[in-house]
Amino acid sequence: MSPAIATNDLPVTQYEESLIPILLPSDIYGEFQSNRLNHTPPLPSILKNPFRVVDGPATTAAGNPNEIAKLFPNLYGQPSVSLVPGHSEVKGQSLKVGVVFSGGQAPGGHNVITGIFDYLQERARGSTLYGFKGGPAGIMSCKYVKLTAELIYPYRNQGGFHMICSSRDKIETPEQLKQAEETVKKLDLDGLVIIGGDDSNTNACVLAENFRSKNMKTQVIGCPKTIDGDLKCKEVPISFGFDTACKIYSEMIGNAMIDARSTGKYYHFIRLMGRAASHITLECALQTHPNIAIIGEEVAAKNRTMKNITIYIADIICKRMELGFNYGVIILSEGLIDFIPEVKQLIAELNEILAHDVVDEAGMWKGKLRGQSRELFEFLPRPIQEQLLLERDPHGNVQVAKIETEKMLIQMVETELDQRKQRGAYKGQFQGKPHFFGYEGRCGFPTNFDANYCYALGYVTGILLHSGKTGLISSVSNLTAPVDEWTVGGTPLTSLMDVERRHGKFKPVIKKAMVDLEGAPMKKFASLRDDWALKNRYISPGPIQFVGPFANDINHTVMLELGAQFLF
Amino acid sequence: MSPAIATNDLPVTQYEESLIPILLPSDIYGEFQSNRLNHTPPLPSILKNPFRVVDGPATTAAGNPNEIAKLFPNLYGQPSVSLVPGHSEVKGQSLKVGVVFSGGQAPGGHNVITGIFDYLQERARGSTLYGFKGGPAGIMSCKYVKLTAELIYPYRNQGGFHMICSSRDKIETPEQLKQAEETVKKLDLDGLVIIGGDDSNTNACVLAENFRSKNMKTQVIGCPKTIDGDLKCKEVPISFGFDTACKIYSEMIGNAMIDARSTGKYYHFIRLMGRAASHITLECALQTHPNIAIIGEEVAAKNRTMKNITIYIADIICKRMELGFNYGVIILSEGLIDFIPEVKQLIAELNEILAHDVVDEAGMWKGKLRGQSRELFEFLPRPIQEQLLLERDPHGNVQVAKIETEKMLIQMVETELDQRKQRGAYKGQFQGKPHFFGYEGRCGFPTNFDANYCYALGYVTGILLHSGKTGLISSVSNLTAPVDEWTVGGTPLTSLMDVERRHGKFKPVIKKAMVDLEGAPMKKFASLRDDWALKNRYISPGPIQFVGPFANDINHTVMLELGAQFLF
CATH class of the missing domain: 3.40.50.450 (Rossmann fold)
Incomplete structure (x- = not known):
C-alpha cells in the first residue's frame, strides 16, 4: 500500500x-x-x-x-x-x-x-x-x-x-x-x-x-x-x-444465499430499492436465483392480495421444509406495497377516516372501513397497524414509503406458519431476517x-x-x-x-417503463422460478470486477431484451 | 456470458x-x-x-x-x-x-x-x-x-x-x-x-x-x-x-459516503456486525474515514453514557452544519450497547423488576429503578423503551441484541438537535438513515x-x-x-x-482480544478522527478485486499491528 x-x-x-x-x-x-x-x-x-x-x-x-x-x-x-x-x-x-x-x-x-x-x-x-x-x-x-x-x-x-x-x-x-x-x-x-x-x-x-x-x-x-x-x-x-446498482445488490444477495445455506436456519427477506418498477428485483433474481422474487407488476396484474402473497411464501417454506431446507432467500422491491390494489384502497380509506374521526382505543372507528379493507387491516401485524395509524406525513396522510415491507412480510408469514404449526401442517422453526439494500447501490463505482x-x-x-x-x-x-x-x-x-x-388538465409524461410481463426477462424468470423455489439454484455473482474476465459483463435484462440467447 | x-x-x-x-x-x-x-x-x-x-x-x-x-x-x-x-x-x-x-x-x-x-x-x-x-x-x-x-x-x-x-x-x-x-x-x-x-x-x-x-x-x-x-x-x-468482511463493509460504507455527499442531506448511521469487540468498526474507519466511528472499548474505558455519546454526535453535526455540511457518515459496532456501563445496569434492574412486578400503565413501576437507571430510561426514545419492556427472551430477559442501536442513536440525536433548534443553537434539518451491515459480509468470496x-x-x-x-x-x-x-x-x-x-468454579477461557486503546490502529484512528469529523476525508475503497493491482491488499489493522508504516 x-x-x-x-x-x-x-x-x-x-x-x-x-x-x-x-x-x-x-x-x-x-x-x-x-x-x-x-x-x-x-x-x-x-x-x-x-x-x-x-x-x-x-x-x-x-x-x-x-x-x-x-x-x-x-x-x-x-x-x-x-x-x-x-x-x-x-x-x-x-x-x-x-x-x-x-x-x-x-x-x-x-x-x-x-x-x-x-x-x-x-x-x-x-x-x-x-x-x-x-x-x-x-x-x-x-x-x-x-x-x-x-x-x-x-x-x-x-x-x-x-x-x-x-x-x-x-x-x-x-x-x-x-x-x-x-x-x-x-x-x-x-x-x-x-x-x-x-x-x-x-x-x-x-x-x-x-x-x-x-x-x-x-x-x-x-x-x-x-x-x-x-x-x-x-x-x-x-x-x-441500473447495471452497477443491480450488480452491487446481487453481490450482497449472493452472499446472503451462501449464509442462508451455511447456517441452515434463516429466511432472508431482502427489500431492494426502487419504488415504481420492479426491474431491479427481476434483474437481481436472474443474477442470483432466489427461492422467491416478488414482481410488483405481476402482483398488480393478477390483483394479488397481502393474504395471497403470504400464503404463496408460506407454501414454499413448507415444501422446502419437507425437502430438508429450513432456509431461503426472498427478494422484493421497495415499492411492492404500492402494487397491491387492496392496500391502496385501505390507505385511501384510512386517510379519509384519520382526517375526520377520532381513533378510539376500543376500535369502534374500524366500523368505518369497508369489508375488504377491514379484513386486510385485521390481517396486518400489530406493529404495521400502529405504523399506519401513527406515522403520518405533514398532510396527515399515511406514510406508505416508511413501511418496511420486508419486516411486514416476515411478521405475516410467521403468523401464517404459527397457525399451520398448530394444526400440524408445519413442523419447522421459521426465522426471518430483514434486509434493505438501497443507498449502498446508488453511488458505487x-x-x-x-x-x-x-x-x-x-x-x-x-x-x-x-x-x-x-x-x-x-x-x-x-x-x-x-x-x-x-x-x-x-x-x-x-x-x-x-x-x-x-387537475382537469392534460399533463405530458414520459411513461415509466414497467416490467413487461410478456418480456424476455420476465418470461425467463417465470419459466425458472418454480425450480428455484424448491431447489437450491443459488448463484453468488461476487463483487464487481474492473479487470479480468468478468470486467465487461452486462446485466441479464439488457442481454435478454436485446435478444441475446444465453443459458443461465 | x-x-x-x-x-x-x-x-x-x-x-x-x-x-x-x-x-x-x-x-x-x-x-x-x-x-x-x-x-x-x-x-x-x-x-x-x-x-x-x-x-x-x-x-x-x-x-x-x-x-x-x-x-x-x-x-x-x-x-x-x-x-x-x-x-x-x-x-x-x-x-x-x-x-x-x-x-x-x-x-x-x-x-x-x-x-x-x-x-x-x-x-x-x-x-x-x-x-x-x-x-x-x-x-x-x-x-x-x-x-x-x-x-x-x-x-x-x-x-x-x-x-x-x-x-x-x-x-x-x-x-x-x-x-x-x-x-x-x-x-x-x-x-x-x-x-x-x-x-x-x-x-x-x-x-x-x-x-x-x-x-x-x-x-x-x-x-x-x-x-x-x-x-x-x-x-x-x-x-x-476479518479481512474479507471488513472489505465488504468498507465498500458499502464508501458508497454510502459518496451518496451522503452527493445528496447533501442525510446522516447515515451504520451498525456493523460484531458484538464483543470493535475491531471491525475500527478497521472500516481506517479504510473509509467516516465522520464518526464509535469504538465500544473506548466507551467502556471512559465510562461514557448514552447522553455523552448523543452529545458528542450532536456537537459534530452542529459544527459540520456551520461548515456547510448537512450530511455525514457515522459507524458503530453491533455490540456498542453492551459497552455502556449505565445500560448494563439499567438492563439488570429491568430484568429484576420485570421478573417480579407488574408494569403498570401509569408508570409507577419506574419508582423501582435506581436514580441513574431511571434517568437513562426516561432519556431513551419511546420505541426503545417499549422494546425493552415488551421483547423478552424465553427466560424473560430483555433482549439487548435485538435493539437496533443505529435507530436508537438516530432518535436520540434527533431529540437533542430538536432541543438545540428550539434554543437557536442548531439551524439544520437532520435526517438520519439507519443501516445494518452484517450477514452480507460473513459469506463473501x-x-x-x-x-x-x-x-x-x-x-x-x-x-x-x-x-x-x-x-x-x-x-x-x-x-x-x-x-x-x-x-x-x-x-x-x-x-x-x-x-x-x-458458578464458583474456575473455567478456562481464551480471552477475547479487544481493541487495544494503546495499539497502533486505535492510535492512528485517534490521531485522525477530529480531522475526519469536520472535514470530508472520505475514502471509497470500492469492491474487492481478485486480479489487478489491488488484489493482494491487506487490511490496515494487520499492517499497523505488525508495524508496517504507511500513509493513509
Missing part, C-alpha cells in the same frame, strides 16, 4: 461561490479511486471516424399524439437521428453548454459530463461547459461552475453526483421557466443537458419547447439516468446506473459497462448539440456487441410521451 | 446420510464462482522445501497460570513450535483426520479444509479426511462425510461453510465428552481439527486435554476463525475472515489474502498433526510480507488462556 494521493493541487471550493468547483482541497483519494481515474472509456468506432448525423422518419408519441402535438407544437414529430459514417456538415464552431444532474444518484453520471466535455474539447474547440450546482435549482438560481479539465479529472469513473450535486426540483411554473430563461440568456447557452429520469426528461422537453417557442437559441438534450431501469424505449435500451455507456452518452450529447438538435434524448444502442460496434443517435422526447389528466 | 457449469457429475447429498456430501446435484455455479476455483493459493516457501518442526521454550498462560496448569495438566507448558528449513523426522505415515466448523461463518473456511486435504494428499499418502456435519453436534452424533478431491473441489476459494455446515454447540459436559470420545474411537482418528473462534478453541483445548488424559491417540488442533478479529495473539496475528492465509493455515495444521502435536492453534505469521516469506507454526492453546470464575 502506497500513500493515497491528496488532491491539494486542485482549486478551493465553496458551494456558495459560483465559478468555484465543489471538490474540496481537503479531499483525499484512496488508491482504488485514483486507479479508476486511469480507465479510458473506449468510444464506439462510429465516433472515432468521420460521421454525419442523419434524420430518420417523422415520429409521433407514445400515446395521445394529438394532445402531445398541442403541448409541444415546436417539437412534435421531429425525426430520430442517428450517426452514420461520412463527412459531417457540422461546423467546428465553439459552444456554450450547461449541464445538470436531476434526481437521485446513479453510477456513471460523472462520465456523462466527461463525455460531453471531451467532445467539446476535441471537436468544438473553444467551447465552455458549465455545471449547474445542486440540481435544477441551480439553473433557476444561476448557481454554476465552469467545468475545466482539472476540475473534471478527479471524477472520471467515480460514483456519485458530487461534482455538481443534484436535487429533485422541477422547472414547471411560469416563474420558474422565466428564471431558467434568464439563466441561459445570462450565460449565453447554446445548449442545456439534463441528466435525469422520466420526470426530468419530461422537464427537459418542456424547457426545449419553451426556449424554441421564444426563438431562443438554447437547445435542450436529455440523458437517461436511473438505477430503477424504468426509463427506456426502443432506441434507449437502458438507463445508466460504475461498472465498466456503465462507465463506457455513460461516456458514449455524453459524447453523443455533444454531437447532438453541435448539430443544432433540441428536445432529444441521447441514445446509444447495440449494447450487447463490443463497444466498438455500439450505435449512437438521439430520439425525440415527444416520441416517448403520453398525457395524464391532472 | 457463457453457460454456468452444472455440477451434475457430483454425488447426491442428503444431510441425514453419513458419507454423502452436502453439495446437491442440482447446484449450479455462476461463472465467477467457477472462475474462483482456478485460484491456486501460493504456499509460503518454507512449505515448498524440506522443513522440520522445532520446539521453542516452554510457555505459560495469558493469566492465572497455576489454575490453567491445574485444568490442563497434560498440556500446560507445551512449547510453541515453528517450521525451519531442514530435513523432517516426520515419517510419511498416513493419518485419519476429522475436521469441523464451529460457530458463525467467516470467509476462507473452505480453504482451511482444502489446505489440510492437500497436505495429507501430498505428504501423508493414504490418509483419510472426514468432515463432521453441522458443527460440533456432528462430532457428538457421529455425522460425518469422507472428504474426497471431487467433493472438496467445488468449494475452493468459495465463501460460506456449506461444505459441511456449522453450529454453535459446545462439547462440555461429561456425557458430551464421552460422545466425542466414542466418535473419534469409532473413526480411529489420529487428529481432530476445530475451526472456530475463542470459545471453540477453548473447547478444542478441553478436548485435547481429555483425549490425552485418557491416553487416546487423537490429537486436537485449532484454527483461528472469526470475522470479529478478536481471536489473536503474538503468533496468530489475525483470525481469518474470501479475498486473496484470506484465501491464501486459510490455505496456509490448513496446510500447517496437517503438519502439526503429522508431527504428533496436540492442543495447539495453527499459526501463520509475517503476513505483511509476500506469501513466500510467511512463517508458520503452532502455539499452545493453554498459552492463550486465562480463567474466569463461573
